Amino acid sequence: MAVLSEEQIMLRNMGVEWARDRASVTVLRQLYDGESVGQNPDIYAEMASMGWTGILIPESHGGSDFGALSLGLLLEQLGRTLLPSALWSSALVAATALKAGTEAQQARWLPGIADGSVIAALATPHGGFPVPNTPSITASIESDGWRLSGRVGPVPDGMLAHLFILSAETEKGTTLFLLPADSPGLSRRALAQIDARAPAILELDGVAIEAQGLLAGPENAAQILEHVLDCARVGLAAEMLGSATQAFETTLEYLKVRVQFDRLIGSFQALQHRAACMFQELELLRSAVESALAAIDAQDADLPAKASAAKALAGEILNAISNEMVQMHGGIGMTHEHDAGLYLKRARVADQLLGNAAYHRERWGRLRGF
Amino acid sequence: MAHAKTVEQREQIWSDDPTAFRAQAAEWIAANFPPQLKGCNPLIFQNDADAAAADADFELWRERVAAAGLGMPHWPRRYGGAGLTAEQADIIRLELAAAGAFNPMRSNGTMMLGPTLMEYGTEEQKLQHLPFIASHERRWCQGFSEPGAGSDLASLKTRAEDLGDHFLVNGQKIWTSGGDQADWCFCLVRTDNSRKQGGISFLLIDMKSPGVEARPIVLISGSTHFSEVFLSDVKVPKANLVGEVNQGWSIAKRLLTFERGGLTEGRGEAPSLAPLAREYVGADAEGRIADPDLRGRLIRNALRSEAYNLTLKRHAADAAAQQAGPIPISAIKNLGSGVAQERSELLIELLGWRGLGWEGEGYAFAELEATRAWLHSKAFSIYGGSYEVQNNITSKRVLGLPDQG
Numbered sequence: 001m002a003v004l005s006e007e008q009i010m011l012r013n014m015g016v017e018w019a020r021d022r023a024s025v026t027v028l029r030q031l032y033d034g035e036s037v038g039q040n041p042d043i044y045a046e047m048a049s050m051g052w053t054g055i056l057i058p059e060s061h062g063g064s065d066f067g068a069l070s071l072g073l074l075l076e077q078l079g080r081t082l083l084p085s086a087l088w089s090s091a092l093v094a095a096t097a098l099k100a101g102t103e104a105q106q107a108r109w110l111p112g113i114a115d116g117s118v119i120a121a122l123a124t125p126h127g128g129f130p131v132p133n134t135p136s137i138t139a140s141i142e143s144d145g146w147r148l149s150g151r152v153g154p155v156p157d158g159m160l161a162h163l164f165i166l167s168a169e170t171e172k173g174t175t176l177f178l179l180p181a182d183s184p185g186l187s188r189r190a191l192a193q194i195d196a197r198a199p200a201i202l203e204l205d206g207v208a209i210e211a212q213g214l215l216a217g218p219e220n221a222a223q224i225l226e227h228v229l230d231c232a233r234v235g236l237a238a239e240m241l242g243s244a245t246q247a248f249e250t251t252l253e254y255l256k257v258r259v260q261f262d263r264l265i266g267s268f269q270a271l272q273h274r275a276a277c278m279f280q281e282l283e284l285l286r287s288a289v290e291s292a293l294a295a296i297d298a299q300d301a302d303l304p305a306k307a308s309a310a311k312a313l314a315g316e317i318l319n320a321i322s323n324e325m326v327q328m329h330g331g332i333g334m335t336h337e338h339d340a341g342l343y344l345k346r347a348r349v350a351d352q353l354l355g356n357a358a359y360h361r362e363r364w365g366r367l368r369g370f
Numbered sequence: 371m372a373h374a375k376t377v378e379q380r381e382q383i384w385s386d387d388p389t390a391f392r393a394q395a396a397e398w399i400a401a402n403f404p405p406q407l408k409g410c411n412p413l414i415f416q417n418d419a420d421a422a423a424a425d426a427d428f429e430l431w432r433e434r435v436a437a438a439g440l441g442m443p444h445w446p447r448r449y450g451g452a453g454l455t456a457e458q459a460d461i462i463r464l465e466l467a468a469a470g471a472f473n474p475m476r477s478n479g480t481m482m483l484g485p486t487l488m489e490y491g492t493e494e495q496k497l498q499h500l501p502f503i504a505s506h507e508r509r510w511c512q513g514f515s516e517p518g519a520g521s522d523l524a525s526l527k528t529r530a531e532d533l534g535d536h537f538l539v540n541g542q543k544i545w546t547s548g549g550d551q552a553d554w555c556f557c558l559v560r561t562d563n564s565r566k567q568g569g570i571s572f573l574l575i576d577m578k579s580p581g582v583e584a585r586p587i588v589l590i591s592g593s594t595h596f597s598e599v600f601l602s603d604v605k606v607p608k609a610n611l612v613g614e615v616n617q618g619w620s621i622a623k624r625l626l627t628f629e630r631g632g633l634t635e636g637r638g639e640a641p642s643l644a645p646l647a648r649e650y651v652g653a654d655a656e657g658r659i660a661d662p663d664l665r666g667r668l669i670r671n672a673l674r675s676e677a678y679n680l681t682l683k684r685h686a687a688d689a690a691a692q693q694a695g696p697i698p699i700s701a702i703k704n705l706g707s708g709v710a711q712e713r714s715e716l717l718i719e720l721l722g723w724r725g726l727g728w729e730g731e732g733y734a735f736a737e738l739e740a741t742r743a744w745l746h747s748k749a750f751s752i753y754g755g756s757y758e759v760q761n762n763i764t765s766k767r768v769l770g771l772p773d774q775g
């Protein structure tokens with residue numbers, strides 16, 4: 001289980017302090033106010049300067065190779081303040097995908113991801129969550145090489161990315177490509193989503209792939225993509241654990257200060273027991289998330305089931321707690337000025353991303369023989 | 371029930387090296403565990419001490435474990451343990467599970483009174499009782515609840531009068547598990563009427579004392595798991611007082627945390643219901659359980675059970691590494707009783723009419739057992755402090771919410 005090393009404890013404590021001092025919910029509010037798109041670039045640069053963007057990247061490519069559990073500890077802290085940033089997309093999802101690439105591909109892209117100068121994002125139909133009639137990209141071989149056309153999205157952090165890890169359908173099956181965002185024939189437009197992030201819809205019109213642009217062919221791309229998606233789900237579940245924990249703690253504080261009927265509302269048993277239930281659910285979620293993070297680092301063959309368990313519980317529990325957060329705050333919880341609504345909106349986006357709770361319960365059930 | 375130790379006391383030298391120790395433990399279990407007991411449900415023996423004593427294989431296993439001190443491996447040898455470390459005790463536990471074996475001593479004595487006496491007992495009391503708890507030769511019952519004192523345990527009324535060289539005890543206990551089979555009872559009694567919590571003492575009562583009468587009560591599951599215990603002018607020696615007079619409530623609270631800790635174990639470890647569901651409900655063309663709604667609920671329960679098991683492991687690992695505060699046992703108890711009760715409900719649901727049998731022909735033994743176990747599982751959220759009481763404790767102690775007005 002997730003017993004932490006001394007370095008990991010230091011890293012986590014650093015994350016707790018930094019999120020509190022530098023990355024409060026105010027940063028998210030800047031997005032709602034239109035002050036920045038997708039994330040605050042200065043905040044991202046700060047994270048990069050602390051080495052957080054290189055945690056999964058080998059030392060030979062400028063990272064610290066510190067493991068998924070370490071990165072997960074940070075994502076959890078950032079989830080507490082709902083920090084919008086490309087850390088998950090770039091440092092976790094894209095870095096994991098690139099590790100399947102050739103030495104030359106890694107040398108070209110990983111150092112930039114590690115130092116924060118390059119932001120990379122995964123573009124795959126509906127984030128790997130099959131929905132009928134989802135548009136996708138098709139790739140075909142022409143005389144001068146691969147040509148890609150079609151539409152894909154929403155791509156998380158798609159408006160921020162310099163590089164896309166893109167899955168496309170070829171005659172022989174799913175294939176993964178590396179596609180710089182400034183490639184001719186690629187255009188993107190932003191979706192205005194309830195959580196104020198910067199997801200994009202990508203349109204590709206006969207985009208040519210450069211010589212080094214094939215990441216994985218049909219022989220193993222589907223398998224690599226599934227592994228990348230599982231790591232992505234676990235990282236997202238860690239972020240959701242942080243959001244759910246903070247939503248709960250903020251609500252608990254309110255129960256201890258709000259007075260009605262001449263009593264603190266936290267003295268009403270009906271509310272106390274609902275608080276106790278939320279606390280219990282968080283216990284389950286933390287266990288599932290920590291065990292899934294450890295499974296990534298241990299290259300555990302059971303990762304798919306553990307990832308689904310973590311994502312299923314995260315979706316369900318964050319949704320439930322964010323609802324309770326609004327309800328237990330009463331009228332103030334309905335205002336944009338209060339944070340409750342921010343947690344509620346992010347909860348629904350995070351649940352849908354890469355498969356919602358129902359999808360992952362089903363997947364877990366299949367993997368466990370039901 | 372005094373048992374002659376028929377097994378010679380072989381001196382086992384345990385290795386300090388964890389790997390070597392693990393191998394030794396596995397070897398010891400392989401050499402001593404009666405294969406007939408493999409995979410059987412230890413709760414059957416735990417819930418019915420008379421049936422356990424009458425089972426020759428169980429008795430052999432119990433005597434061998436007792437002789438080696440492995441029932442309570444981390445207790446000192448003079449108290450009937452094996453003098454091993456907590457880590458070694460954990461290895462023994464894991465190796466027992468891996469071999470399909472179990473600890474035959476698990477009882478009120480090992481789960482509740484033993485650890486409490488370790489903290490509060492005098493050396494004399496420890497020597498008098500711990501070795502017989504470790505060997506399961508003395509069976510204990512818990513005399514806490516009374517007709518008027520359940521969740522509000524501190525309102526108990528059973529009186530203990532100080533008559534100089536002994537206490538004279540009068541009153542009634544109820545829901546006393548194993549009361550009709552127990553040799554001894556650890557009991558809460560009132561020694562001061564002027565204070566509620568502060569007027570309670572903790573006494574050890576020999577059930578063979580004149581004036582003690584246990585009358586079994588039949589449960590909804592048909593078993594006589596618990597009794598009413600009447601105490602009329604029972605003389606209890608002063609030496610049987612644990613701790614100080616009127617200190618009983620703190621001792622009881624400590625004991626209840628041990629009890630709840632014990633009640634969290636194993637709740638999520640029952641085998642998957644998927645094969646049974648396919649057998650009883652059928653499968654679709656793709657091999658999935660035919661009823662999609664039932665299947666969804668089975669998956670949900672199994673997933674939560676898995677997360678529950680991970681939660682126990684996480685807290686055990688954090689505690690061993692001293693990386694976390696106290697374990698929120700009240701919350702864990704409710705999670706554990708919840709997943710286990712849900713599973714029982716699902717099991718009888720999928721059995722259909724065959725999950726509704728009471729006894730006799732037309733039902734397989736396993737079907738009848740499942741039905742009885744379902745009925746018994748309703749107790750999980752009542753005993754050891756009810757679901758609601760655990761939520762009160764979580765609210766107040768873990769979450770720091772204000773007192774209910």
Ligand SMILES: Cc1cc2nc3c(=O)[nH]c(=O)nc-3n(C[C@H](O)[C@H](O)[C@H](O)COP(=O)(O)OP(=O)(O)OC[C@H]3O[C@@H](n4cnc5c(N)ncnc54)[C@H](O)[C@@H]3O)c2cc1C
Pocket residue numbers: 511512513514515516519520521522544545546547548595596749752753754755756757758759762
């Ligand atoms: C199978 C079994 C074995 C048992 N074994 C033993 C034993 O060996 N020794 C022993 O001493 N006792 C034993 N008990 C007794 C057990 O501890 C009590 O039943 C339990 O503490 C509840 O007390 P009660 O039955 O008086 O119910 P009550 O306290 O009357 O409770 C009735 C209902 O009211 C609720 N309630 C009570 N107070 C509150 C509150 N403040 N807030 C919200 N809800 C509340 C309860 O949760 C419950 O739902 C056993 C019980 C069972 C079922």
